[in-house]
Amino acid sequence: MTARILSGKEIAEQIKREVAEEVRGLVEKHGFRPCLAVVRVGEDAASAVYVGSKVKTSEELGMISEHHHLPAETSHKEVLKLVKDLNNRDDVDGILVQLPLPEQIDEREILEAINPQKDVDGFHPINVGKLSQGQKSLVPCTPAGVIEILKRSNIPIAGEHAVIIGRSNIVGKPMAQLLLQENATVTICHSRTKNLAEIASNAGILVAAIGRAGFVRAEHIKTGATVIDVGINSVSSAEIAKELFGEDEIEKRLNTIIKRGFTLVGDVNPKEAKEKAANLTPVPGGVGLLTVAMLMKNTVEAARRRRGI
Numbered sequence: 001m002t003a004r005i006l007s008g009k010e011i012a013e014q015i016k017r018e019v020a021e022e023v024r025g026l027v028e029k030h031g032f033r034p035c036l037a038v039v040r041v042g043e044d045a046a047s048a049v050y051v052g053s054k055v056k057t058s059e060e061l062g063m064i065s066e067h068h069h070l071p072a073e074t075s076h077k078e079v080l081k082l083v084k085d086l087n088n089r090d091d092v093d094g095i096l097v098q099l100p101l102p103e104q105i106d107e108r109e110i111l112e113a114i115n116p117q118k119d120v121d122g123f124h125p126i127n128v129g130k131l132s133q134g135q136k137s138l139v140p141c142t143p144a145g146v147i148e149i150l151k152r153s154n155i156p157i158a159g160e161h162a163v164i165i166g167r168s169n170i171v172g173k174p175m176a177q178l179l180l181q182e183n184a185t186v187t188i189c190h191s192r193t194k195n196l197a198e199i200a201s202n203a204g205i206l207v208a209a210i211g212r213a214g215f216v217r218a219e220h221i222k223t224g225a226t227v228i229d230v231g232i233n234s235v236s237s238a239e240i241a242k243e244l245f246g247e248d249e250i251e252k253r254l255n256t257i258i259k260r261g262f263t264l265v266g267d268v269n270p271k272e273a274k275e276k277a278a279n280l281t282p283v284p285g286g287v288g289l290l291t292v293a294m295l296m297k298n299t300v301e302a303a304r305r306r307r308g309i
């Protein structure tokens with residue numbers, strides 16, 4: 001079997017076109033552009049790339065974006081004050097504090113300080129609680145993006161056994177809630193799970209969100225499964241790359257390592273997954289692109305709900 005590759009690019013572009021259309025409607029009918037404020041503290045390299053893409057995309061879709069970049073030594077109190085100022089500003093519809101934060105800052109307190117109506121990441125306990133009760137809420141972007149990939153690729157969810165590897169607050173737990181809402185039978189596995197391969201290889205839908213390059217191998221995958229790879233890891237060793245990529249891709253990957261010093265890989269071994277799965281999301285070019293698209297969708301949604309339109 002050679003898996004169908006589920007391109008995140010086309011689906012993300014489609015969602016972004018829909019959001020741009022909605023923004024045009026808000027400007028014409030209601031005379032405002034949704035505004036997203038992004039807060040970044042310090043110099044984490046990956047965060048800089050993610051935030052850059054969030055700010056750029058929101059502008060491309062006709063929204064207003066603000067990038068508040070604070071120095072790494074900023075105190076907890078100062079970040080808290082910025083969040084409160086953004087809460088109080090009527091023109092700001094969405095607030096996103098990029099994680100991870102430097103260690104002097106209490107992440108939990110910052111996330112709890114965001115007005116839940118402006119919480120476009122869906123990390124505030126109010127939104128987490130609403131999601132778990134199936135109430136309308138702002139939903140974390142990455143798992144929401146996974147649902148969009150499945151639906152827009154016509155992959156049935158109801159009644160399927162969905163296995164998630166990873167139990168983070170950002171992906172694993174909200175992913176379980178969303179799949180449950182779609183009537184899947186859901187299992188969450190994690191680092192302490194016994195018989196991980198046995199459980200995973202039972203899944204019609206397997207979601208890998210562990211943060212370990214190429215962790216999911218043939219033994220974890222049921223023949224004909226849909227495999228969703230949420231991982232983004234960098235690999236700089238040619239030897240490891242050779243274990244992960246088949247003839248179709250290895251040359252390109254080795255060239256990338258030579259040129260940039262690393263190549264981006266997911267939590268799934270694509271060489272093995274392509275031979276067993278029916279559907280597979282690529283890395284890069286898969287779920288990651290959806291995260292940004294769903295953030296844009298959440299920002300418009302937050303603007304509408306908060307303004308009662």
Ligand code: GUN
Binds near residue numbers: 096097100141170
């Ligand atoms: N860091 C890694 N992923 C995310 C995300 O989805 N939102 C925020 N705010 N920070 C992140």
